[in-house]
Amino acid sequence: MLNKYHLIALSLSLMAGACVPNAPAPEPAPPTKSQEIKAPPPAPLENRADWPKGEWTDWPISSGNWVYRNDARGSIALFGVPNDDALVTLRCDQQMRKLYFSRQISGAQLGQAGMKMTLRASQGLKQFDALPVGGENTYVAAVINQNDQILDALIYSRGRFAVELTNVKPVAIPAWPELARVVEDCR
Secondary structure (H helix, E strand, C coil): CCHHHHHHHHHHHHHHCCCCCCCCCCCCCCCCCCCCCCCCCCCCCCCCCHHHCCHHHHHEEEEEEEEHHHEEEEEEEEEEEECCCCCCEEEEEEECEEEEEEEEEEHHHHHCCEEEEEEEECCCEEEEEEEECCCCCEEEEEEEEEECHHHHHHCCCCCEEEEEEHHHEEEEEEECCCHHHHHHHHH
């Protein structure tokens, strides 16, 4: 029969055993040829059958209008169909003296690593890194310095410019004065 001293000693030994750290788990053996780890498949590409064909200057211009607004951060020009999310935007962050050119994309496209944005105008083109931005809506944006020559090229492009993203359907956007207003706000 166990008395109270035996129970205390047994309890203390059980608690002491619980404090002993576990031995580290053995490291797994390196994979053999049949066990090689494969990278996940890339995000599915957008169906390219409906992508514009030929020279970008012949692409149909995307439907929509430009709208200019001022807010606490500076000014913004939004292009898209009224009462819908903007297809592209150009924002002037006056405090940072930077412009952010954004393009709406689908959520599946957002997971692509190393996405690039190319802005193409009649007087040239420039490529930027495109990074995810936005809250509920899915956008990627390129950061553009206020005096970058591509901004003037977009403003004075002959009626349109193109926005191209890695594995995303390219679009032709009309070159309207709202774009110039935002650029001038940052200069």
